Amino acid sequence: xxxxxxxxxxxxxxxxxxxxxxxxxxxxxxxxxxxxxxxxxxxxxxxxxxxxxxxxxxxxxxxxxxxxxxxxxxxxxxxxxxxxxxxxxxxxxxxxxxxxxxxxxxxxxxxxxxxxxxxxxxxxxxxxxxxxxxxxxxxxxxxxxxxxxxxxxxxxxxxxxxxxxxxxxxxxxxxxxxxxxxxxxxxxxxxxxxxxxxxxxxxxxxxxxxxxxxxxxxxxxxxxxxxxxxxxxxxxxxxxxxxxxxxxxxxxxxxxxxxxxxxxxxxxxxxxxxxxxxxxxxxxxxxxxxxxxxxxxxxxxxxxxxxxxxx
Ligand SMILES: [Zn+2]
Ligand SMILES: [Zn+2]
Numbered sequence: 359x360x361x362x363x364x365x366x367x368x369x370x371x372x373x374x375x376x377x378x379x380x381x382x383x384x385x386x387x388x389x390x391x392x393x394x395x396x397x398x399x400x401x402x403x404x405x406x407x408x409x410x411x412x413x414x415x416x417x418x419x420x421x422x423x424x425x426x427x428x429x430x431x432x433x434x435x436x437x438x439x440x441x442x443x444x445x446x447x448x449x450x451x452x453x454x455x456x457x458x459x460x461x462x463x464x465x466x467x468x469x470x471x472x473x474x475x476x477x478x479x480x481x482x483x484x485x486x487x488x489x490x491x492x493x494x495x496x497x498x499x500x501x502x503x504x505x506x507x508x509x510x511x512x513x514x515x516x517x518x519x520x521x522x523x524x525x526x527x528x529x530x531x532x533x534x535x536x537x538x539x540x541x542x543x544x545x546x547x548x549x550x551x552x553x554x555x556x557x558x559x560x561x562x563x564x565x566x567x568x569x570x571x572x573x574x575x576x577x578x579x580x581x582x583x584x585x586x587x588x589x590x591x592x593x594x595x596x597x598x599x600x601x602x603x604x605x606x607x608x609x610x611x612x613x614x615x616x617x618x619x620x621x622x623x624x625x626x627x628x629x630x631x632x633x634x635x636x637x638x639x640x641x642x643x644x645x646x647x648x649x650x651x652x653x654x655x656x657x658x659x660x661x662x663x664x665x666x667x668x669x
Pocket of ligand 1 (some may be wrong): 487489492582601
């Protein structure tokens with residue numbers, strides 16, 4: 359156990375605000391980091407669970423909150439409270455599907471080490487879309503090893519880190535909700551207010567089968583962004599849906615399969631049409647960009663999302 363220091367106190371204050379703690383405790387009652395505000399020993403155990411050493415933990419508190427776990431055969435979810443990315447393993451090679459927030463870098467590196475590998479084992483970074491909570495470490499992974507970053511051409515204009523697109527509603531309309539405030543806080547703490555530029559990438563399109571670990575098939579799912587993609591591992595019945603279909607609404611706090619709220623959607627109508635494409639897939643493990651994995655035919659997840667509608 360490391361000695362209590364100023365960093366511990368600051369984390370406690372940060373995640374222990376009345377709004378954040380109430381919301382997060384409901385979301386993750388068993389999470390040793392979020393379930394309390396100032397218990398140093400319990401944070402140490404969280405660091406050990408996620409494979410991050412004490413020194414590194416003190417150096418990167420955000421990364422220490424990431425928790426890796428196997429969610430399908432050779433598929434590992436690396437998750438903070440609200441943000442998921444995934445590692446797909448094929449022997450000593452990895453595909454990273456989405457790359458988390460900028461400050462998730464050390465957590466992703468730790469997840470690779472927990473598999474007996476390192477970040478240079480990541481051969482490919484597949485981006486479901488170019489937002490800072492999905493592409494935040496893409497450039498760092500790319501420049502630290504031999505990984506290629508792949509994304510849809512319709513999101514390529516966002517890789518400079520400066521170009522922004524309007525969503526159909528403003529986020530301000532949601533700020534009366536504790537869930538929205540807690541989400542924006544987590545994005546800010548994770549460095550997500552700015553998207554780090556990606557200087558080299560390949561574009562991929564609908565229907566392509568990628569010859570990278572996992573052999574994912576690309577599915578174009580516009581709506582959240584124009585270039586949103588899903589990736590399907592046909593042999594494992596797995597669909598990575600990014601933000602095209604999530605199981606946790608970041609702005610309302612609602613759980614279960616659904617579209618994100620309008621404050622995080624470029625075009626909800628297109629997003630609903632993309633649900634039809636997802637419903638045709640033959641998969642039974644849904645791995646979203648936000649929220650818990652969902653098990654069952656994806657057509658049922660889509661039916662649930664349709665019943666929720668736009669929010
Ligand atoms: Zn997004
Ligand atoms: Zn997202």
